Amino acid sequence: MPEIKILTETDLRSAISLDADAVACIENAFQLLATADVVMPPILSFHVPDHNGEVDVKTAYVPGIDSFAIKMSPGFFDNPTLGLPSLNGLMVLFDAQTGIVKAVLLDNGYLTDVRTAAAGAVSAKYLSRENSKTAGILGSGVQARLQLEALTLVRGIKRAVIWGRDADKTAECARDCARRLGIEVTTGSITDVMAQADIVVTTTPSGKPLITADMMRPGQHITAMGSDADYKAELAPCVIPAASLFVCDRLSQSIKQGELRAAIAAGTVANPDRYAELGQIIAGQKPGRKSASDITVCDLTGTGVQDTAIATLAGVRAEAARAGTAIHS
Incomplete structure (x- = not known):
């Protein structure tokens, strides 16, 4: 046998x-x-x-x-x-x-954990500015640590800002990342993260939006990887239409259980089929970031x-x- x-x-x-x-x-x-x-x-x-x-x-x-x-x-x-x-x-x-x-x-x-973090690295490689130096992480668990580590594999990250709901866990996460990665890592509010980071990665199971459109800055890239069920959302419905470019790993999944779901329900996105998948950008089938001032957002729901x-x-x-x-x- x-x-x-x-x-x-x-x-x-x-x-x-x-x-x-x-x-x-x-x-x-x-x-x-x-x-x-x-x-x-x-x-x-x-x-x-x-x-x-x-x-x-x-x-x-x-x-x-x-x-x-x-x-x-x-x-x-x-x-x-x-x-x-x-x-x-x-x-x-x-x-x-x-x-x-x-x-x-x-x-x-x-x-x-490994493939999810690697997907975050791929998202940043194709959508963030090449000169991105500061990372922002929302969350303080295993995936928060791995996403920051993954970013250092594709961009010259020199410092990071981390937010989490539990102050003690967030502080420990920052110390651990600084020790392992050899970069400056501090903690702060979500507003602090958004104000300082070139690349932001959300890693939470939040059911309420954490990021709103008015927090985003020109040139910023956001990877949202926590929303993978129809009761989760890390981005407010106003975020996707405010971005210069929105990309997802799988369009059908983003519509059903990712960040597009909440935006469609709120009426801020009416024609989701126009959005690109990450693989299409990698393959050169659809355009990615066009300028250093573009705001790019990627929704990773996780794929088979x-x-x-x-x-x-x-x-x-x-x-x-x-x-x-x-x-x-």
């Missing part, structure tokens, strides 16, 4: 990290989404309101990638009060030719192509390192 590799979070952390290869992997996935006959069904998503939780299932078949992944990703946002992480889950990696299970990746959300791409890379790396435990089905 076929051999199945069981890979633990420890195995996967040894095999893959947030680096230039991970960013290139996700960049290629976005481009394939725009140029290849990708099969990517809508996200299966449901809310667990009694426990402030949600569960997402994502997948995609991507021509040119020899495997596909199905990811099951719970997010329970009160878990830190119980001493548990907010995110966990796993991925199952299948052979794209035969459909045989190749590996079970018990990553506890680690690969999702990212999960297939990062899981395949992790599987290849783990196989080369002879990591994991083999079982026979």
Whole structure:
């Protein structure tokens, strides 16, 4: 019978990290989404309101990638009060030719963290000003740290400003980022972040908008990656029409459960089909930033192509390192 590799979070952390290869992997996935006959069904998503939780299932078949992944990703946002992480889950990696299970990746959300941060780097690479030096982060959790680290891979970030709801956690996040990245990191209000940052990344599960149009400055780029369900919104409905350019990872997802949803409901966006996807800009099919004064906004809801791409890379790396435990089905 076929051999199945069981890979633990420890195995996967040894095999893959947030680096230039991970960013290139996700960049290629976005481009394939725009140029290849990708099969990517809508996200299966449901809310667990009694426990402030949600569960997402994502997948995609991507021509040119020899495997596909199905990811099951719970997010329970009160878990830190119980001493548990907010995110966990796993991925199952299948052979794209035969459909045989190749590996079970018990990553506890680690690969999702890496691919999400890498997507933020790709967004900044294609939409922010090349001379961007100051980053702003809304949020103080794992993804806040990773998004800032990801920005340093594509831009010459020298300093950062972080806002979070919990002052102590935000201060610790700032100290941790400064220590690991070797840059100046301070804390401040959302207004402070927006007034100082060339690139702003929102990383929260907020159900109420955090950024309004009057906070944005010419030349600024904003990546919103927290709104991935129909009860979340980090951008006020006035933000998208006020931007010079709005881009999303997947238009249908942004309309249903991303930042476009709230704008459409509020009546500030009437024809969402005109907006570009990130892969189309990477592939040169649609224009990106046109001038240094443009205000650009990117909505990242998370796509199955990212999960297939990062899981395949992790599987290849783990196989080369002879990591994991083999079982026979």
